[in-house]
Amino acid sequence: MNSLHIYDVVVIGGGPCGATAAEDLARAGRSVLLLDRAGRIKPCGGAIPPRLVRDFNIDERQLVTKVRGARIISPSDRLVDMPIDDGYVAMVDREHFDEYLRRRAGLSGAMRATGTFERLERDTDGTAIICYRMGKDGPLETVRCRTVIGADGARSVVAKQALREEHVPCVFAYHEIVRAPANDSGTPARYDGQRCDVYYQGGLSPDFYAWVFPHGDTASIGTGSANKGFSLRGAVATLREQNGMAGLETVRREGAPIPMRPRKCWDNGKDVLLAGDAAGVVAPASGEGIYYAMICGRFAAEAVEELLATGDVKALARCRKRFMKDHGRVFWILGIMQKFWYSSDKRRERFVSMCNDADVQRLTWESYMNKKLTRRDPMAHIKIFFKDMTHLCGFVSSKA
The missing domain is CATH 3.30.9.10 (D-Amino Acid Oxidase, subunit A, domain 2)
Structure with missing residues (x-):
């Protein structure tokens, strides 16, 4: 790879988020480099909802x-x-699913590279220079790019180098x-x-x-x-x-x-945008991440495409705003649920008892499969609210 060449985008991290962003941008006609570490398989239960299968045309x-x-x-x-x-x-199975998504990105026109991101430097004109190493003791490679998407996981090196420090539990x-x-x-x-x-x-x-x-x-x-x-x-x-x-x-x-919660800031206001685990988009309580990673990758691709097309750096911040508008309420509810119900075995016992309710089960599955809070059948929500309150106050036996 010639270091004089300037990519429109370098996507760092080839999980579901990074691969989705790379594919979407390549399909839009942008020059994309997808950089991923060798041998990385994330521990994951591997559950995905039918909506993901439909929205992302999964084989x-x-x-x-x-x-x-x-x-x-x-x-x-x-x-x-x-x-x-x-x-x-x-x-x-993440071992095969992630590679399937990376391969799709490659077939869409994204260049692929295997290596470990080390640092972000700047050229004399301010252009981003991505430095990565191929193998543990391999040579240091460099590429230049107009924008960077950091999809390199919860302990994102991109975030540490390009954005202000922020603690994410x-x-x-x-x-x-x-x-x-x-x-x-x-x-x-x-x-x-x-x-x-x-x-x-x-x-x-x-x-x-x-x-x-x-x-x-x-x-x-x-x-x-x-x-x-x-x-x-x-x-x-x-x-x-x-x-x-x-x-x-x-x-x-x-x-x-x-x-366990989204970062408050996902971009540097110039040319770097975080996405996926690096942005903190894993659902509290459930730990579900694949769907949220992929939709975040899509939003990130749209934000970067807007920046490249218009030069408006505010486009990057719109990625987080859009994600939180669509999913922030669900994350907030799940966060409260985790803090309360997971805090002791006594509360866990009551939580499991509450899940035995038919209305809870139906609305839970409808919300999960469609990836939005179910709003129909308001009487079911009212019934669940009062059932929740009786469990919270201990008026119902956990063996009920």
């Missing part, structure tokens, strides 16, 4: 399975099933991908290849949740916590033991921080 072959419901498990080991009456949750997630048990393997019937199991138990996570998610031939078994003294590996080992999955083959292990 059905990328869906390793379709989940038809969830089971949540309380601290007392109470089981509450939440079937999806009309719809599904699709599951993807994170949950550290860890999971193990294992070979899924066969029907005749003797594994307890609790595992179901078409159901997501979510554990709200302080012993498995003191402030988040643990999970067993099916991935077709494999399964993701994981947990998360912001408590640095909590043993994530130990919790996963316990979860595997409880589910009779301790002896299953482990395919790989992964861990990474997950941001």
Whole structure:
């Protein structure tokens, strides 16, 4: 790559967010370089809603399975099933799904490079110079660009170098991908290849949740916590033991921080824009990130395209404004929910009890699959409000 060449955009980070931004900008006719680290696979349950499949034209072959419901498990080991009456949750394997998105970006015209971003420098005229290294001891490469999209994760190096310092709270997630048990393997019937199991138990996570998610031939078994003294590996080992999955083959292990709220500022007011985990767009309480990463990548591409077309640097700030207008209320509600319901096993027990309600289940799935708060059936919302209040005040037994 000739350092004299100036790309319209360099996208740093090739996860779902960065790959989406690169594809959209390349399709718009912009010269794009997509830079991604080698061997990076993010720990992720892999759930995506039908809306993502539709909006981003995802090939059905990328869906390793379709989940038809969830089971949540309380601290007392109470089981509450939440079937999806009309719809599904699709599951993807990030090892293959991310590369599929990067390949689409390449086919759309984006140049791809594998390397680790090291620093952002400036030419004498102020043009951004991206410095990255190919391999641990490889040569330092440089490219020039008019704009930069930093989609390089929760601990974004782009953010540290280009924007003012801002603390974003994170949950550290860890999971193990294992070979899924066969029907005749003797594994307890609790595992179901078409159901997501979510554990709200302080012993498995003191402030988040643990999970067993099916991935077709494999399964993701994981947990998360912001408590640095909590043993994530130990919790996963316990979860595997409880589910009779301790002896299953482990395919790989992964861990990474997950941001729990959006950053207050996503751009430098000139030519750098954060997106995805780097911008903090992971839903609190659920930790869901793939859909929000991809829609953020799309918004980032639109903002950068507007900047390149008009020269108006205020276009970059409109990315965050648009995202928060569409999804800020959901993030706010989920943030409150996590702070309250996840704070003790007593409250987790009541939370699981509340999820046993048919109205709660229906509106939860409708909102998840369509990625917006369901506004129809106002009487159901009123009923849920009063049920929430009785649980909050302790007027209803957690065993109800």
